[in-house]
Amino acid sequence: MMIDHPLLGPRDAQEFTYLGDASLIDRPDWQAEDAVDQFHDYLYLRDNPAGEHRELWFHEVGDRSWLVVTRNTLTHQITSVELARDVARSRGRSK
Amino acid sequence: MSQKNRLPGGQIDRSQNLDFTFDGKRFTGHPGDTLASALMANGVRLMGRSFKYHRPRGVLTSGSEEPNALVELRSGARQEPNTRATTAELFDGLEARSQNRWPSLTFDAMAVNDRFSNFLTAGFYYKTFMWPAAFWEKLYEPIIRKAAGLGSLSLEEDPDSYDKGYLHCDLLIVGAGPAGLSAALTAGRSGARVILADEDFAMGGRLNAETFAIDDTAGAEWAAAAVAELHGMNNVRLMPRTTVIGGFDHGIYGAVERVSDHLPTPAPGKSRQILWRVYTRRALLCAGAIERPIAFANNDRPGILLAGAMRAYANRWAATPAQKVAVFTNNDDGHRTARDLMAKGVRVAAVIDVRPDAPRIADCELLAGAQVIDTSGRLGLSFVKLRQADGSERIIECGALGVSGGWNPNVHLTCHQRGRPAWNPAISAFVPGTDLPQGQSVAGAAAGAFSTHAALRSGAEQAAAILGDLGIKPDKARLPRAEDAPVNIQPFWHVTEGRGRAWLDQQNDVTVKDVKLAHQENFRSVEHLKRYTTLGMATDQGKTSNMGGLAIMAELAGKSIPGVGTTIFRPPYTPVAMGTLGGRARGAHFHPVRETPSHIWAREQGAVFVEAGNWLRAQWFPRPGETHWRQSVDREVRAVRGSVGVCDVTTLGKIDVQGTDAAAFLNKVYANGFAKLAVGKTRYGLMLREDGIVMDDGTTARLAEDHFVMTTTTANAVPVYRHLEFVRQCLFPDMDVQLISTTEAWAQYAVAGPNARKLLQKIVDPGFDISNEAFPFMACGAVTICGGLRARLFRISFSGELAYEIAVPTRYGDALIRRLMAAGEEFDVTPYGTEALGVMRIEKGHAAGNELNGTTTALNLRMGRMVSKKKDAIGSTLSERAGLNTPDALALVGFLPKLPEEKVTAGGHLMNREGPLDAKHDQGYVTSACYSPILNSHIGIGYLKSGSERMGERLRLVSPLTGQNIEVEVVSAHFVDPEGDRLRA
Known part of the structure; x- marks a missing residue:
């Protein structure tokens, strides 16, 4: 597979390690009333779509960027690659 | 032998002779030949025996789709089985042997299988070897494997790269x-x-x-x-x-x-x-396309090949399988074979075309509407028997038959x-x-x-x-003129008349009857058909046979061919040698190791090495007269605790953390607090996974307000770094913090023992005060050593002794170990390896990889209170789950055997002294154990239910694996210097 790195252009998937669902960016608020439940769902409950999937890849033998890759799990077609940092910011994460 | 079937012309270089052998017989060919074409030119039709029935077989094709002519090439370490003679390029001195026959290709004892073919039909493995089950592994499988093998391996190492x-x-x-x-x-x-x-x-x-x-x-x-x-x-x-x-x-x-x-x-x-x-x-x-055969009775006799291949041998390689040939076809293309061979002077007995209205293309006898119903000839074709259009039988003499069922x-x-x-x-x-x-x-x-x-x-x-x-302007050249004949074909897959078996897959010996049997037994989907009959499962993947099988299944099921469908095509297109997939990753290159800066020096000392996280680390340093590793390790431990020792700890992961938010970042990744750590101080950090389980531990030093150096365990250096980047980029993207791995940038040595300071004072430049008052336990800072070399000094201790770790740029690592050893001579400084390191950390009750085993919580380590509840850190929320905080949770304790000479087994389980010895009554387990030369006893540490409250209790340590069942006493895991006086000295 090839991943079109937003900064470096197309790179072989062998340069990356895979983590999983990009929903791991949405880490719950530790001070919420039901924080334990929220963390449980955050950590253990995942969708397993046959089709488009947003997932985290780490450019481990490259520039060490975490990327959010949108990949079709049936065809391996990749429709978008974003810097995870940009995605995290757009989802309201900061410090 | 002369090249009796060599024709004029062709793309071979007759000016040069190439000598080769086949089954020990000498032959001659020319550059441009394949092994198959050279054998054919020399009049050899029989090239192999089939897989299951050991039927004599000749070449079917002229390319990589070949099912029959599989041979063993070369000898010795370069011996190579299952090579297609049709693609093997001839060279001078080539040795080739036929396979799957004994004692010889012309007389094969295993051909007796052919007589029992009624018992060996599709699915016979599944039907025959069902019972008794115990016979499968010991009796049936070895016999089948021996009988069914094709080529053989040399069992020597391949000399090529x-x-x-x-x-x-x-x-x-x-x-x-x-x-x-x-x-x-x-x-x-x-x-x-x-x-x-x-x-x-x-x-x-x-x-x-x-x-x-x-x-x-x-x-x-x-x-x-x-x-x-x-x-x-x-x-x-x-x-x-x-x-x-x-x-x-x-x-x-x-x-x-x-x-x-x-x-x-x-x-x-x-x-x-x-x-x-x-x-x-x-x-x-x-x-391109691959020609497909037509199945008819005894269509596997050597001399029967695809019409396009017969034409290729004649035109390209100037070889013919016989001086008199015939053609059997259902399409116009087959007629070209007759025409081309006649042009080369080969006699063509007839073109047999199943189409009643077949056109006359070649200038020879045309038998339109006729079918081949049988063949005969020992070890090769002599006659074909036909049913002619008028219903009469006819026998034609010919040494070869070109068959064309169309092209795929x-x-x-x-x-x-x-x-x-x-x-x-x-x-x-x-x-x-x-x-x-x-x-x-x-x-x-x-x-x-x-x-x-x-x-x-x-x-x-x-x-x-x-x-x-692609946005490239195409060159517009004139297209050259060439033939443009249409495809005229009447689909025809197999001749129904005839008493002999009609072969589809010649490599796996699958017949038309096998497909019928599969249909009859309801294995009708193509994927079932394939697996039940093994059609297309040989090394040629059915390139010439699958289509025929599909067509016959369609016929039987009353479906169209596309209605039946095809099996899935998978890589590789043709077989690939394992060596090719392995490439250079052989021997030492299969799994490269990393060497520490003191490696050459350690090798000079005769160190015994062990692999840890891809690093080669010195395990111990044997001295003359020491015959057992325990002698070396015990000596090293006593030397450290008695005077001073040096150990290479470069392999620990080092991560540089910088930025105005560096402290806030560490507060997120460590369960304990780092915000208030003073500059010039080091702190032990406990890193959790988000699920509350311990991920790693290590010390982190604050070199400046915005600059920390984190250490990780050797094995977790890579995953911890990855995790930190995840936290930085995905969870807290606006923190001002930068990370870089500096594991390879610094050579680092532990200097441990009561004389550690005295030794270091000889190395560290005089301007730096490292007295206990100026540089106390857990101090850290930049220093220069040996007259100006920049270095980092940390007063941390894994051994429990007065100890330091000193780091210099990697290129000075070799010089520093030599300098430390020379300067330490007066203290009898002793190099120690990972075993002594391990003994001392067990004596001190420090957790390592065995304890941080992916199930351990801070509570288990008796560090529950380190998990700060006042801040948000990775894993802190879920570490509070009830299931991880039961009153009888495992806790890290030490174990002393009742008799000091009794070995404590890591992995052994703890049981109450009274009561049953079973998993249900398990009390915990030992994680690490060693002999302590300080206590003169075997010792162990491990996890025990409610361990903190059971000091002094006697338990049984049971290891069914080693048959051990001994009595141990529960003690504190801190066997040596529990108050920590030594490390603060």
């Missing part, structure tokens, strides 16, 4: 026949970066095997001129002897180049084969991404479907365009279309 390589191109063209050459000329002349790969050693594809003219020259000559023109283009890479074995995601193709298979031994510095990974913007498949476009690579081919009734064959792999197009016979003109045109057109997509 194999490489892997990477290529990039705008356009990869697979196949250099008329379509591929036409496409390559169009793309090459336009300036695109082109790779043209062909599995054959001579490019040209069918142009080399046919007599067609292109413009006013012979096809083979036109091909040679095209190759010469392409050869002169810098933007075109020609790759003959290269098979594209698979199409993978996003335009990546795998290819195997046989660099040296055609030579007795590889040239110096050259590999035997190269596995290429080809990154393409676009790919054009011009893989070679769609293999179009299906590697789960694409499915589509049925084209006009040519009665599957053609590539619409769901082609990303970036792939198809041209020529592979797309069902069978005439030379159609191949040339579609190659040029497809190339032009691809260039347009």
Whole structure:
């Protein structure tokens, strides 16, 4: 597979390690009333779509960027690659 | 033996003789020959025995689709089984042997299987060897394996090397026949970066095997001129002897180049084969078509081959399987074989065409509406028996029969991404479907365009279309003139009349009857048919046989052929040697190791090494007279605790953390607090996974307000770094913090023992005060040593002694260990390895990898209170889950055996002194154990239910694995210096 790195252009998937669902960016608020439940769902409950999937890849033998890759799990077609940092910011994460 | 079946002409170099042997007999051929063509020219028809029934078999094809002529090449360490004689290029001195026969190819004792064929039909393994189950492993399988093997291995190490390589191109063209050459000329002349790969050693594809003219020259000559023109283009890479074995995601193709298979031994510095990974913007498949046979009774006799192959042997290699031949066909193309062989002076007895209205194409007897119903001849064809159109029988004498059932476009690579081919009734064959792999197009016979003109045109057109997509202006050259014969075919798969078996898959010995049996027993889906009969499961993957099997299943099921469908095509296209896939990753290169800065010095000391996280670390340093590792390790431990020792700890992961938010970041990744750590101080940090389990631990030093140096365990250096980057980029993207791994940048040594300070004072430059008052326990800072070399000094202790770790830039690591040893001579400084390190940390009750085993919580480590509840850190929320905080949770404690000489077994389980010894009553387990030369006793640490409250209790340590069952006493895990006076000294 090839991943079109937003900064470096197309790179072989062998340069990356895979983590999983990009929903791991949405880490719950530790001070919420039901924080334990929220963390449980955050950590253990995942969708397993046959089709488009947003997932985290780490450019481990490259520039060490975490990327959010949108990949079709049936065809391996990749429709978008974003810097995870940009995605995290757009989802309201900061410090 | 003379080349009695050699014909005039052909693309062989008769000026040179190549001597070779087959089963010990000497023969002669010429450059340009394959092993198969040379054997055929020498009158050899019998080339192998079949897999199951040991039937005598000859060559069926002239290419890589060959099911029968599998031979063993070379001898000694280079012996190579299951090589197709049809693709093996002849060289002087080649040794070849037939396979799967004993004692000889002409008399094979195992041919007795053929007599029992009624018992060996489809599914016979499943039916016969069911009972008793115990017989399978010991009796049935060894017998079957011995009987069913094909070639044999030398069991010696392969002396040749194999490489892997990477290529990039705008356009990869697979196949250099008329379509591929036409496409390559169009793309090459336009300036695109082109790779043209062909599995054959001579490019040209069918142009080399046919007599067609292109413009006013012979096809083979036109091909040679095209190759010469392409050869002169810098933007075109020609790759003959290269098979594209698979199409993978996003335009990546795998290819195997046989660099040296055609030579007795590889040239110096050259590999035997190269596995290429080809990154393409676009790919054009011009893989041609593969002819399919017609099944009839006893159609596997040596001398019966595909009509197109017979023509190829005559035209390209000037060889014929016999001086008198016949042709059996259902289409016009078969007639060309008769015409071409007659032109070479071979007698053609008749063309037998199943079509009643067959046209007369060759100037010989035409038997329209006739069918072959049987054959005869010992170890080779002598006669064919026909049913003629008028119903009469007739016997024709001939030594070879060319069979043509039509041509199948070679769609293999179009299906590697789960694409499915589509049925084209006009040519009665599957053609590539619409769901082609990303970036792939198809041209020529592979797309069902069978005439030379159609191949040339579609190659040029497809190339032009691809260039347009890539934004390259295509060259517009005139298309050369060539034949444009239509496909005239009447679908015909097997002759129903006849008493003998009609073979479909000759390599796996599958007959028409086997397919009928599968249907009868309800194995009707193509995937079931394949597995039940083993049709298409041999090394040729049924390239010549699958279609016939599908057609017969369709007939039996009353379905159309596309209604039955095809099985899935998977890479590799042809078999690939394991050595090629392994490449250079052999021996020491299979698993490279990393060496520490003191490695050369340690080797000089005779150190015994152990692998840890890919690093080679000194395990202990034996001294003369020491005969057991325990003697060395005990001595090293006593020396450290008695005076001073030095240990290379470079392998621990080091991560530089900098930025105004560095402290806030560490507060997120460590469960305990780091915000208030003073500059010049070091702190132990406990890192949790988000689920509350301990991920790693280590010390982190604050070198400046905005600068920390974190250490990780050796094994977790990479995953911890990855995790930190995840936290930084994905969870807290606005923190001002930067990370870099500096594990390899610093050589680091632990200097431990009561004399550690005295030793270091001789090394550290006088301007730096490292007295206990100025540089107390857990202090850290930048210093210079040995007269100006920058270094970092940390007063941390894993051993429990007064200890430091000193780090210098890696290139000074070797010099520093030598300097430390020289300076420490007066203290009898002792190098110690990982074993002594391990003993001392167990004596001190420090957790390591055995304790941080992926199930451990801070509470288990008795560090529960370190998990700050006042801040948010990774894992802190879920570490509060009730299930991880039960009153009887495991806690880290120490164990002393009742008798000091009794060994404590790591992995052993703890049981109450009274009560049953079973898993249900398990109390915990030992994680680490050693002999303590300080306590003069074996000791252990481990996890015990409610461990903190059970000090002094006596338990049983049970290890069913070693048969151990001893009494131990629960003690504090801190065996040595529990108050920590020594490390603060």
